[in-house]
Amino acid sequence: MALRELAGNLKIGAAVNNFALIKQSQYQNVLAAQFNLLVPENGMKCHVVCQNPNTYSGSRCYEVQ
Numbered sequence: 001m002a003l004r005e006l007a008g009n010l011k012i013g014a015a016v017n018n019f020a021l022i023k024q025s026q027y028q029n030v031l032a033a034q035f036n037l038l039v040p041e042n043g044m045k046c047h048v049v050c051q052n053p054n055t056y057s058g059s060r061c062y063e064v065q
Contacts (some may be wrong), residue, residue: 004036013037 003012014035020027031038042048043058048058 007036011037011045013039015039015041017041017042 006012012035015035016031016038017027018040021031034044049058
């Protein structure tokens with residue numbers, strides 16, 4: 001039985017590696033089968049979101065959708 005099924009109404013999540021998500025089908029399949037909540041592993045870190053003063057980009061976060 002999948003973790004997401006055992007959790008009932010609780011969200012069961014995973015921090016997702018963007019590059020593996022795009023390139024590895026087994027990684028995609030496990031995430032889809034086991035979890036019902038995904039967050040970017042490194043996409044929300046300050047050095048990624050704010051690369052220049054007063055300039056913000058969440059583009060790496062959107063890859064997880």
